[in-house]
Amino acid sequence: MRLRTSHIIGLFALLSMSTTLAQKVSYEEYDLDNGLHVILHQDNNAPVVTTSVMYHVGAKDENPEKTGFAHFFEHLLFEGTENIARGEWRKIVSSRGGQMNANTTQDRTYYYVSFPSNNLELGLWLESERLMHPVINKIGVETQSEVVQEERRMRYDNSPYGRWREQMYINLFKKHPYRWQTIGSLEHLANASLEDFKEFNKKYYVPNNAVLVVAGDIEIDKTKNKIQEYFGAIPKGKEIQRNTFTEDPIVSTIKAKYHDPNIQIPAIFLGYRTPAQTDREAYVLDMISTYLSDGKSSKLYKKLVDEKKKALQVFAFNGSQEDYGAYVVGALPVGETTLEDLKMEIDEEISKLQSELITEKDHQKLLNKFENNFVNSNSSISGIANSLARYHMLYNDTSLINNEIEIYQSITREEISAVANKYLKPSQRVELEYLPQEATVN
Known part of the structure; x- marks a missing residue:
């Protein structure tokens, strides 16, 4: 609303x-x-x-x-x-x-x-x-x-x-x-x-x-x-019994397709199941998504949009939630570029992240971005109200409104590589080809 x-x-x-x-x-x-x-x-x-x-x-x-x-x-x-x-x-x-x-x-x-x-x-x-x-x-x-x-x-x-x-x-x-x-x-x-x-x-x-x-x-x-x-006079409700759900690990690539009648340009989405938002590794994945595709200076944007001109758009984000998260990276192709080409290019950049430490300059740049985001999240009264409620309810730690930035500040380059290795494996993901609606034959 x-x-x-x-x-x-x-x-x-x-x-x-x-x-x-x-x-x-x-x-x-x-x-x-x-x-x-x-x-x-x-x-x-x-x-x-x-x-x-x-x-x-x-x-x-x-x-x-x-x-x-x-x-x-x-x-x-x-x-x-x-x-x-x-x-x-x-x-x-x-x-x-x-x-x-x-x-x-x-x-x-x-x-x-x-x-x-x-x-x-x-x-x-x-x-x-x-x-x-x-x-x-x-x-x-x-x-x-x-x-x-x-x-x-x-x-x-x-x-x-x-x-x-x-x-x-x-x-x-x-x-x-x-x-x-x-x-x-x-x-x-x-x-x-x-x-x-x-x-x-x-x-x-x-x-x-x-x-x-x-x-x-x-x-x-x-x-x-x-x-x-x-x-004060509102009656207390019955205690709520919540169910818990444990997913089986993804051990082989899940391939999926969907045809959208509203598009003309296809897209590739690569999705990985990730830990709950309270897990330290979820914070590391936030940094990984920022490193890969937040802004025009990010690795995937520079590579696929600016330099090789293979993609109209690239994106990566870590959607952490209370029980699990979903890390998704993807792109829209340009011209004759295929979705398979884009997938290979994305995997190449993820592989670098897994095998090499990011530079100290890039690491500091990430820290600066997260500090700026943290300050901005508390720059209005309504933003503070939302954060206070969210940190108490979903993190069970209201004090994060002041010290969550310390978690990001403590994340090392070695952790970034280790978490990328742990979660961003092709065998542990969904590969979704998001395609235009197929033409019907009369």
């Missing part, structure tokens, strides 16, 4: 950015009696406050026969509550100069609202209403079903290369729910009963499955009192 950003909030964000750069983020955290974890960050440099709630529910928590629920609730819980009429949520926020948004991953769902700080109490009330008094009825479900269908068409079905991630993950994961995407199945949503939606809400949208973050221009004691007032 996306709403137009208020000019007032944007101005405040710019004002606060200069004062938060490179500063250590102070915070206080505690639990309410109902299990709601609360994190407070006080920054009085600009009159803006973000109230956010992260729920520990994503696509991986869904029933395989009822997928798409977590993402559907991202939309559904803006429909209204017992005290907020249907369609009024957006009006309330915009009339007070605020902005709001929400997003879903395979691991969590996140809602936030940012206001001028004299609306702190309103932000708390809105999020407590979502948690305590949601209205889940037929008209809301039908309305949001249309919204999700349109999103599916725009982002997946009718978008060039829109299905590559879906196709990669169903091959990388055979047991784990990561094998389906957050958009889920429209058929599953269409066949779900109203009771199915109510049960999903009752199970996962409970205080003991959530983190509340209030960040910005606040007074700690006053904010604590207001949080207790709005959230």
